[in-house]
Amino acid sequence: MKFPLSWLRAHLDFDADTATLCETLTRIGIEVEGVEDRAAPLASFVIARVIEARQHPNADRLRALRVDIGDGREYAVVCGAPNARTGLIGVAALPGAFIPGTGITLKVGEIRGEKSEAMMLSAREMGLGDDHSGIIDLPEDAPIGRPYAEYAKLDTIIEIKVTPNRGDALSVHGIARDLAAAGLGRLKPLPTPSITARYPSPLTWHIEDPRACNWVVGRAVRGVKNGPSPQWLQDWLVAVGLRPINALVDVTNLFTYGLGRPLHVFDVAKVKGRTLSMRMARPGETLAALNNKTYTLTEEDGVIADEAGAEALGGIIGGEHSGCDENTTECFIESALFDPVRIALSGRRHAVFTDARQRFERGLDQALPPRALDMATATIMELCGGEASEISEAGQEPNWRRHATLRFERLMGLGGMAVATDDAVARLEALGFATLQRDTASVTVAVPSWRNDIAAPITLDMDPGLDPTRAAAAREGCEATEAEADLVEEVLRLGGLDAVPAVSLPVPFAVPPPAVDAKQRRAITARRILAARGCQDNVTYGFVAQATAEQFGGGEAALRLENPIASDLNQMRPTPVASLAFAAAANAARGFADVALSEVGGGYRSTAPEGQLAMACTLRAGSTPANWAAPARPVEALDAKADAQAVLEALGVPMAGVTITTDAPGHYHPGRSGTFRQGPKTVLAYFGEIHPQLRDTLGLPGAAVAAEVFLDAVPEPKRRKKSPPDLPAFQPLRRDLALLVDADVPADNLLRAARGAERALVSDVVLFDRYAGERLPEGKVSLAIQITLQPRERTLTDAEIEAVVAKVVAAITKATGATLRG
Structure with missing residues (x-):
């Protein structure tokens, strides 16, 4: 997830520099993956004024400009932007500057016979968006010659990696809450706007199937004037990689990233009937989605539907038919809770990856829908005007309230670190945990609605024959143990994960040898x-x-x-x-x-x-x-x-x-x-x-x-008692023999016969040559072997050696019919 520092400042009052901010995020378990200084690539660009803009003499679509960048001289620029005019104040790049949007390094050139010494830049060429319809047009009071990055006060963007259990950290407000709890700045409270209902809601909610939705609230706003968002909102969305669309849609993205609370807006005029139903999709039902793709839904997909059919894949993506555009005059805001598992399965089934799905499948703040609806209504009325209707609601707020107990001794037992009891409680309260009961040994806290990962219910795969009372007790014990470990982690990470000592696991017994047969x-x-x-x-x-x-x-x-x-x-x-x-x-x-x-x-x-x-x-x-x-x-x-x-x-x-x-x-x-x-x-x-x-x-x-x-x-080798290696005291001696044998006799027969002739002395026999050809009888081959004799008791005499060799030759002749070659 990405966020610009200016967006973070809207939720957190702090003075720390970027390096300290990133270090703090990493210390408390929110990994920083990257920091983008958007001003750095634009450091060489300066604010410039077009002194004169005239038609290029050799090209209908080009203009020849004279540009002042405040250094006392004029620069000739050839420009193809349709909005290039005399008196325009924009941004210029000089030769040697790298243009991020195109990946080129600028140099002096000549275009259709006219010299071009600089370049007037569009937003896309500067890497600030997709707009390339013309060069940037700055206000008349923009100071000529001043570096544009300094004038624009471009945001630094931080990208973080969020673990699957921390859905609350997928919001700028959630990140601000963690930083404030770690002592970096003060968390700004969320506004609580008071909305006056001016007319009955034109649409009502109906939960046809609880599997599709647990709780939903909505409100209409009529008389809106939908158009482009204000620049600050567009800048924030562009910074996190989103494309601004229009004010109504941009507000929903503002709350998706700002509060981690995805919303959706319907154009009331495009909704068929007066009821929006939360139900499961019907076999063969399709949805033309906002991403210009059509999905064939299944009976396992939860949808938001009107009388005509599915208008949104609940919690994942809206439908194109009822989307808001520049002609929308009355919108209907939806704020709902969906089952995280069903959202994940539907998203995978249809390969739809959206910011809404990413947050819903990790679990949202279960108490936030009404307040988010009021805040979104107030924002829409501020940006687009109009008046609000009464609230329409279906279902009920889930029973999310739960508590968890931390025994202070477990901070050392599980985390290997001693923390003062007052500090431990203060850290939990800074994260939004409310103290319910405390004594010298433990503290019991209420878990806030946005921390779905703390003390989450555990489902045990119990024996069906187990007594229900014992099963419930075992489940409660597991949940309590899991919750306490969660609280230990929260206390320790706020003190800095780098401060947690590395503790080896105890080894109560010797590691057994590998059990390999x-x-x-x-x-x-x-x-x-x-x-x-x-x-x-x-x-x-x-x-x-x-x-x-x-x-x-x-x-x-x-x-x-x-x-x-x-x-x-x-x-x-x-x-x-x-x-x-x-x-x-x-x-x-x-x-x-x-x-x-x-x-x-x-x-x-x-x-x-x-x-x-x-x-x-x-x-x-x-x-x-x-x-x-x-x-x-x-x-x-x-x-x-x-x-x-x-x-x-x-x-x-x-x-x-x-x-x-x-x-x-x-x-x-x-x-x-x-x-x-x-x-x-x-x-x-x-x-x-x-x-x-x-x-x-x-x-x-x-x-x-x-x-x-x-x-x-392969037979198992015989187990023998280990004995010293047999190292004979006498030198071995070798004799070579050439034997004439029938060509169809396997050489292996000859070798085996030689080995068995005198086992006490013959230690090795190898074949080192085979010859068949001239001067040999037809059907015969010559096999040359080397015999190794290893005496063990005394040195052999020549007579004894010759006797052994003769015995070997005789054994070979008997076994194979071979004769000794002369």
Whole structure:
């Protein structure tokens, strides 16, 4: 919310400067979001007089002016304003000045052959409004040469941020009240005008449905002359971002911002019939609103209606048909209370954001409608003339009166700050709380009508079988506790929130370790490992299109959704790789073909509990990122294998006991994929290149590889007592062997045979070369392995080493038929 200082001075008598004012607002919990010094951008503009205005010799719509700015010389100005004339006093800008309304910096130029050394400004060019019909026309006594900002005494505008519970702070008077309570200035009392009724009200109120309105009062004023508002009112409205319309409408905006009390005026001549009804909208009913939009209303919208239909969406926006204009001679002022929740829901339903809605949905001063009606009537009669009618009323004032009790010890207990009891009571009374009862330990106060956030009734979701007396007692206890906390906050904030000490919460016991089970640990570990490998973590839907599920080995009828959120998301996915593939394709379609994606999520194979699989999946597409050590290259199956192996190793899987087979599912390339197995039956992971046909179907333009790790298949590592690390005292030694083997024999068979030949000494076996080509028999390949021998009791002799190597070769030959190459 914005407000100019001159508007604040109409409600608060103070001498503090702007910096002190803003500091005080922030200290008492009203956050200042910005301060706009409207004079600063206009500092270089001066008041000038047009010495002569003549027709431009080369342009019909331009005038050539001679301008005096009071510095002893004349300036040539080319101007297109229709009101430019000899003797006019306006505002001039000289070369080098920045023009806020157009965003340009002025410089000397030539326009259609005539020199232009300065610029005469309109209100819009100066950033003071929307009027650009002509240059500013000042009174004849305006001093030539004086800075315009100094002459105009432009307001400083303050913008504040109001929390949702502080509806009373959405008014200049409410802000003034808080500042006065904090000791900055004296709050000016609101006037209480006495209105004499001159004739019966031409319109009467009728509340047809209490859901639409609780209480409404209204009064007509006839004989009004509606026209532009006085300049002071226009200036205030422009300062807060509103466009002045006419005096009657501007008065309602004056009270919306000034008192936080939205009003509405109807043109009596445009209302059909003599009754205005508060009712719920009828099915299909429409409203042509003041914002030039038409809304189709629902039965949940409260409206103000005449005999012809809806004339306003109650508490939100008025209708165009009955609005006041320059031809209005009799208006009818409405001041009502509406249900905040219904206002909020209707506003959201129709996407209508108005100042009235903002205030009604936060709660208004529930005792103010009659007084606001009198004040608005007096203001309209002062600005537009006329005489007032009798008041028309329907409904009744709600029972808003309530009280709250503050125990003084709670100031320290809840706020961590000791405040003298007299000071605490004085602060509450300064905010409008009236003391009802006080003793040495506590004070009970009456809550003012404008503080809907204090001691608000609490609705408890009680057990239906609970005794009503106990339920009422519990509710009353909750409300009392909530109200006391509200009062503590009010007392402390008036002393300055910056003065409230920071107090840590007590920790009566040690913080327990995180309660994470083995399955959750696996998921967390897998997610971190894949992120460390450069994959971007994803959270996608657990369902895909049926056709896609079938391509990834799923598509069972039992896993089809009866009520999918979209027609192409109607099947539970068999693997997260399907979802990642669509994400990669979407990135590629937008020019980002190189991606590395991961997801730890569910894959669904059946409706049984064991059919829901916890999986850690990756999908890499395009090329690997280039770096100083290696250029970019297309992703390959071994990248996916590395992802799966990194996750398995991090989860504690002993990789020496893991085998790799080539029986990956059909969505992988049959010759560029594999399966990690532990034993003959347990599948730990799949990896490989996405099948080319599937890749084309998915819209992946380049290479794409994936990996799927089944987290539930990973066995829990055996718990062993911690022991010192095994650091052998003897150096390991390595031997390289080249073996000739049939091309169809998996290398893994050869490695397992070598590891099992002499477990006491063979600590590691790795494959480091594969050769197939010239000088080898047909159907044979050469596999080169390195064997690491780790002695533990003594250094091995050459004979012992050769014996171990021979034993390894024999085991390999027996298992695979391989022979040692000469």
